[in-house]
C-alpha cells in the first residue's frame with residue numbers, strides 16, 4: 001500500500017532493478033482470430049451520429065437555451081481535443097500527448113518547495129492530461145492490443161496505469177512543500193518514461209503494423225471519440 005506521507009518509496013510499479021522493460025510472458029488465451037470480424041472494428045459500422053443534437057431539444061425557448069449551451073460545450077471539447085486530432089493517426093496523437101505530459105513534468109521539476117500553489121496547479125494539469133490520455137488508451141487501444149492477440153502486453157500496460165493513478169493520488173496527498181515531493185515526482189516520471197518507451201518503441205508500432213489501413217483509421221476515429229468525452 002502506498003504511504004501518502006512520502007516516508008518511503010512505496011510505489012513499485014514492477015520496474016525494480018534489472019527488470020526495466022521486462023514484461024510478463026505473453027499469456028495469449030486465444031490468437032484473436034476467432035474474434036476477428038466481430039471485434040472492435042465492427043462497432044459503430046454506421047455513420048457516426050455522436051455529434052448530432054436531437055431536433056426536439058431545439059424546440060421552445062428553454063430548449064433553445066439548452067441547445068446553445070450544448071453546442072458551446074461541444075465546441076470547447078472540439079478545441080481541446082483539436083491538438084490530438086491534428087496529429088494524424090491514433091499513434092501520432094498519443095505520441096504528441098506523451099510529449100505534452102513530459103513537458104508538464106519539466107515545468108514541475110523547475111519548482112521549489114516554496115512554489116506550493118504552482119505545484120498544485122501543474123499537478124492538476126498533469127492529472128487532466130494523463131486522465132484523458134489513459135481513458136483513450138484503456139478504452140480503445142489496450143483492448144485493440146488484446147484483440148490483436150497480445151494480451152500480456154495489454155495487461156502489463158493496464159497494470160502500469162494503475163500505478164500512474166497511485167502516484168497522482170500520492171502527490172496530491174503529500175504536502176507540496178515537502179522536500180521529498182519532487183523526489184516522488186522524479187520516480188513518477190521514470191515510470192512514465194519507461195511506459196512511453198514500451199508503447200512508442202515496441203507495442204504501438206507492432207499494433208499499427210498488424211492492422212490494415214482501414215482498421216487503423218477506425219481505431220483513430222474510435223479513440224478520438226473517447227478523447228472528446230474527457231476533453
Ligand SMILES: [Fe+2]
Nearest residue numbers: 094133137199
Ligand atoms: Fe500512452
